Amino acid sequence: MGTDTEPMHCVGVVLAGGLSSRMGRDKALLAWQGRPLIERQLAVLRAAGVDEVRVSGDRAAYGGIADAIPQAGPLGGLAGVARAQAEDVDLLVVPVDMPLLQAGLLQRLRTERPQARSLGFVSHVLPWRLRLDSRSRAALDELLRQDDPRRRSLRVLQATSGHEEIPLTAAEAAQLADCNTEAQWNEVTG
Template identity: 60%
Template sequence: MGVVLAGGRSSRMGRDKALLHWQGRPLLEHQCATLLAAGVDDVRISGARAHPLAIPDRHPQRGPLGGLSSVVDALGDVALLIVPVDMPRLTPALLARLRTAEACAACVHFADHVLPMRLRVDAETRAALDALMAADDDRARSLRALRQRVGAHALPLSAAETAQLRDCNTQADWDEVQP
């Protein structure tokens, strides 16, 4: 199952990143299509959106981990391939490499990057998510912390692959990734 994290406020961008146009369509649609082309069977969108694939965020203002927690609650035990909405250069080939990588760890990601990630959701992962969501400290609630709790395997990246993992948080970032 593919998941696009699209629940943020886009405050640094100044407008909804999911609606920015990339290659002739909204970035949200582009990311969903990229996941499907990478071989996932289905896609869901994390965030409060008027979209048939959306899973509403039950933990607003709790960051990507809050959105992921809502997705896990809705979908149960499943393998997830998770991408952020604001990483337009991701290719199906790179995501397919992540999806099919042989690793025993619950979480597989690329070296030095939190996202995208493959996450095996099971009782241990749900328990780790619940514990992190219950933390009083906002800094404790992160995808990086989840990765540490459930165990992770980092895949190496070439320089060309690393360029695909550029996220766009500001207008300047967005301008830099334009073809």
């Protein structure tokens, strides 16, 4: 367990359970720098110094953890990981579709403000560090029981977790370009 001045055990999580409907093909398997994007994101998390990695999504080839609630979006995927993780840890959560993300930026998110229960970058939902403990597990379960889909989001979980934000330089912000569509993929990787 971490202290106010040192990080907790950290589990890197790649969110890769979506349907990729806007992309029209599986984003996790898009070729990027000679390998599938999912493998690249796992490598970036490892290079950022996480203690272990997990894949959120039913991806047997990567030891993926199925969503706790199918088609509940990233929150359902995060709940699956939370249920598979018995100990209290920090989760360092990244989307599969952020090909420019670098380990140094994730390392900063992993190590800054170790006392923060929820930490991200200004104006960005992901990447994100969440203290996974009894409080965040209860909040996650409560959100998943909501009938209103607008209440079942990572943003709402962040808000209920005392979310803090740290600033980004313009160069760092450029690393956080996500690729939900073919046009965005071509713009970012072209």
